[in-house]
Amino acid sequence: MQIQLSAVVPVPLRERILQRQSDIWNRDVTFQPGQFIKIKAPSGTGKTTLVHYLYHIRYDYTGSISVDGKPWQDYNRDQLSAIRQRQVSVVFQDLRLFDQLSALENIELKRVMDPQPYYPQEKTLEFAERLGVTHVLKQSGATLSYGERQRIAIIRALMQPFEWLMMDEPFSHLDDANADKAARLIAEECHARKAGFILTDLDHDQRFDYTVSYLL
Amino acid sequence: MQFNEILKKIIHTGVGRGRFWMASIGLGIAMLLILVALQVHTNFNELLYGSRNQNERADYLVVNKKITNDMMGKPELTVFKPEELKDIAAQPFVEDFSIITAAQYNVRLEADQLGFSTLAFFESVPDSFIDVQSTDWKWQEGQQIVPIIVPRDFTNMFNFGFALGNNMPQFSEETIKTLSPGIVVSQGMRTGRFLGRIVGFSDRISTVLVPQSFMDWANNIYSTGAAKAPSRIIVKTKDPSSTVLTNYLEEHKYVTDEEKTKYSKIRGIVQIIVSAVGFFGLVLLMFALLVFSMFIQLVIESYRNEIRLLITLGASPGQLQRYLLKQFIPMYLVTGVVAFVAITGLQWWASGLLAKRNMFVSEWPGIMSLVATVAILALVYAVNWFAVRKHIAEHT
Incomplete structure (x- = not known):
């Protein structure tokens, strides 16, 4: 699954963006399947906006984003949900867990959304164990710490098949040790699927073997 | 864990449950009224035309022209012309007829x-x-x-x-x-x-x-x-209370023994009552459908954030539609079955009551009632389906 950006400029940030250099905005960029892509973005340059554009939940931009040669706008709702269940997964910066569900249920929701789950439930427990959140699985999403929520959101994103994983500051609330554990798990899962990822962050890091790095 | 079980924890359809119950009761009453109207209509027809209720003989009506003041002294105006006789003979309610010589x-x-x-x-x-x-x-x-x-x-x-x-x-x-x-x-x-x-x-x-x-x-x-033209005729008819017959007589200014045709009036009244009941049932059904639609809108509106997030995470609109419909449909089915069982009971009771008076109707509701039940449920389902689809689409 190839993602092509062609002269994409967010409408609300237009003035600011056109005044400075960017590797992404207002450029033609192609993300090839399987690439590990890092997008370094100082605050206020539209990092979260970009992830939302790539995941197609925000549309206020000029230019176009094409997936497999077809603009996002040309996919209908059913096709979009199929893509989000099978081809593209996401870790939002604001995590977006359901407070009314337990941590485990938040993960399960994603796992069983596809009637033929990609992983059995044991995988959830295994990943939770690896990221050190087993003890909070039964807790309500509302009572978790940011760090715990972040790890639950990562596990949730890994419960489905994907060709691209979008991550918006996925380790922002984790200490280095936990961030490394999470990064290792993500890298393994991407390799297992032959999938690529797009990770946005504020700084440089060496947690992944990035194929390419961009400055937003 | 099933997807729908998790959804149940996110989208509680308990919001405004009271309204949903009211609408369901409304739906039940509406269905009952419509079914009663249909059933009374069916029974009435069976009483009139059913083989078990056939009177031992058909009825005979002596028909003549009404003599008005203008016609006095002009007996030629009171006789039936050949074309008039031909027209009478062609009427559906006339089984046999003869002139009175x-x-x-x-x-x-x-x-x-x-x-x-x-x-x-x-x-x-x-x-x-x-x-x-x-x-x-x-x-x-x-x-x-x-x-x-x-x-x-x-x-x-x-x-x-x-x-x-x-x-x-x-x-x-x-x-x-x-x-x-x-x-x-x-x-x-x-x-x-x-x-x-x-x-x-x-x-x-x-x-x-x-x-x-x-x-x-x-x-x-x-x-x-x-030869003298006939001024009175005798008509053999199976159904002297037919409104078609009375209307025909009235239209042509013919008169007959009104005692024999008086049931046509009762029949007209019954038909009006049955129509009114059926109409009221339909109105009630429409209101029930309206309340259902509003209830669905209320549920979806109160969970719009959750629905948006579910869609964002990849849930398909179809999955959510199916889940929501599953929350409502059993209630409709139960309502429909209860209404049909009620009409079955009523019919059984009415048939027993009528049998004591030597009037025979089926102990079971007619096929029309069954068809109507299924049709109403299909309509309710369709309206719900459209409402769910429309309101979910607003949030995707």
Whole structure:
């Protein structure tokens, strides 16, 4: 699954963006399947906006984003949900867990959304164990710490098949040790699927073997 | 864990559950009203036309034109023209019909035993239209005795009106049958004498009847020449209370025994009531559907953030639609089944009640009621489906 950006400029940030250099905005960029892509973005340059554009939940931009040669706008709702269940997964910066569900249920929701789950439930427990959140699985999403929520959101994103994983500051609330554990798990899962990822962050890091790095 | 089980924790359809219950009860009542209307209609038809309720005989109506002030003195206006007879014969409610042949000669009855004589008249109809069974009801040329059928009303008038008021003896029907009044048939100079024999009393035709064979013979011998057009006819109909029949008579200014057609009025009233009940049911159904749609909108609106997030995470609109519909549909099904069971019970009860009065309707609801139940449920499902789809689409 190839993602092509062609002269994409967010409408609300237009003035600011056109005044400075960017590797992404207002450029033609192609993300090839399987690439590990890092997008370094100082605050206020539209990092979260970009992830939302790539995941197609925000549309206020000029230019176009094409997936497999077809603009996002040309996919209908059913096709979009199929893509989000099978081809593209996401870790939002604001995590977006359901407070009314337990941590485990938040993960399960994603796992069983596809009637033929990609992983059995044991995988959830295994990943939770690896990221050190087993003890909070039964807790309500509302009572978790940011760090715990972040790890639950990562596990949730890994419960489905994907060709691209979008991550918006996925380790922002984790200490280095936990961030490394999470990064290792993500890298393994991407390799297992032959999938690529797009990770946005504020700084440089060496947690992944990035194929390419961009400055937003 | 199933996806829908998790959804249940996110989207509680308990919001405004009270309203949903009210709408369900409304739906139940609406269905019941519609089914009752249909069932009453079916039963009424069965009572009227069903083979088990068929009266032993069809009904006979004597029909003539209404004599108005304008028509007085113009007997040619009161006769039926050939095209009018043809039109009557073509009506669906007419099973058989015949003209009533009037005598074209003068008749005088002389009862020597009682010491009176009176001017009279004869009419005749084919035997199949006569309600009196008598082996004496026949006449052939040369026969001196002419059988006569008189209306039962005549004997009643005589016995209870005339005789009592004039200090005369009352006569039983048997006694009257033994009388043999002399009959004098005449036209100008030609005269014929016969002996009359009353062989029966008719409740059906209010006239003095002689056999058709006698009438034809006498009309031939004693007429003035020109055949008289018929002014009364007798119609055999299966359904004297048919509104089609009464409307036809009214339209053509024909009159008949209103006692026999009075049920058409009752029938009209029943039809209006049934229609009103059915209409009310339909209105109620529409309101129930409206409330359902609003309830669905309320549920989806109150969970719009959750629905947006679910869609963002990849849940398909179809998955959410199916989940939401699953929360409502069982209630509709139960409502439909309860309404149908209720109508089945009512029908069974009504059929028992009617059977005691020798009116027979099916113990089971008609196929129409079943079809209506399924149709209403399908409609409710469709409306819900559209509502869910529309409101979910607003958030995707």
